[in-house]
Amino acid sequence: MTRLVLHRDVSYCSVDGQLIFLDTCTDRYFRLSDELEAAFRRHIDGRPATHDHLARLVERGVLTPESPAQSQPRSLSIPVPTCSALERIAEHRHRLPLPLAKTAALVGLTQLQLKTMSLQRVLTRLAAARARLGQSAPVDADERSRTLEAVSGFASARRFVPIATCCLLDSVALLKFLTMRRIHAHLVFGVMAEPFAAHCWIQRGEEVLNDTLGHATAHTPIRVI
Known part of the structure; x- marks a missing residue:
């Protein structure tokens, strides 16, 4: 089965316990429903998520089938500014x-x-x-x-x-x-x-x-x- 990974144009962070996403291809910030956010967290953590939830995350453009290009880093880390x-x-x-x-x-x-x-x-x-x-x-x-x-x-x-x-x-x-x-x-x-x-x-x-x-x-x- 093809592994699903975060879409290369999408990044996210956790703020006050909420996940916020940025899609640079469509130039938009968004949040997921509580149900899909829970499924996304399970998948990213390596825990099982239902096929329906994964399919909806793919449809939303959050997840995508892994490919060689997808293995490249999407985002760099940055120190906390001082x-x-x-x-x-x-x-x-x-x-x-x-x-x-x-x-x-x-x-x-x-x-x-x-x-x-x-x-x-x-x-x-x-x-x-x-x-x-x-x-x-x-x-x-x-x-x-x-x-x-x-x-x-x-x-x-x-x-x-x-x-x-x-x-x-x-x-x-x-x-x-x-x-x-x-x-x-x-x-x-x-x-x-x-x-x-x-x-x-x-x-x-x-x-x-x-x-x-x-x-x-x-x-x-x-x-x-």
């Missing part, structure tokens, strides 16, 4: 010319991509671009300073771009900006349960780059790119 670059920028004097043209172009192009492409396609492109950088450099004092300089420049220039701010838009654009400067970072999607809220931010190691520490840690990571 500091925020955004909160240090006020103390950091930006000495280089502001990258206004580059920032405006990245934000505009990213907005267009998010409107015309699936979220999964945008994320796949981001991961591929970062993979071409090779291994990440050690995060020493010089590398932290270089990262802070880049984040500070992007944040300063972003204020002059006449496009409304949005966590997904600005996080994707910032990740592109950092990748162009050969700085490794990750896009983190997080959620809250009651009331439901979704958010995303850029993180490098234990440092949040474009959000406050308190706001980021209030959300439980559900997917890391």
Whole structure:
């Protein structure tokens, strides 16, 4: 019998005892009924679930028959953040010319991509671009300073771009900006349960780059790119 595994476009996390799912192919968050959530937990834990429940989970796009491609990692882990670059920028004097043209172009192009492409396609492109950088450099004092300089420049220039701010838009654009400067970072999607809220931010190691520490840690990571 073919083994059923989590669909490659789906990730989930547990928040206050509730499972929340993210499907990046359809760009939606969702929950399962209590009955299906219990069946999903049994299946993931290696305990038996009824054929009817498994079939419904496959129909919902949560589970899928295992294939060689499905064995590849879908999501990375990320340390719990302990500091925020955004909160240090006020103390950091930006000495280089502001990258206004580059920032405006990245934000505009990213907005267009998010409107015309699936979220999964945008994320796949981001991961591929970062993979071409090779291994990440050690995060020493010089590398932290270089990262802070880049984040500070992007944040300063972003204020002059006449496009409304949005966590997904600005996080994707910032990740592109950092990748162009050969700085490794990750896009983190997080959620809250009651009331439901979704958010995303850029993180490098234990440092949040474009959000406050308190706001980021209030959300439980559900997917890391």
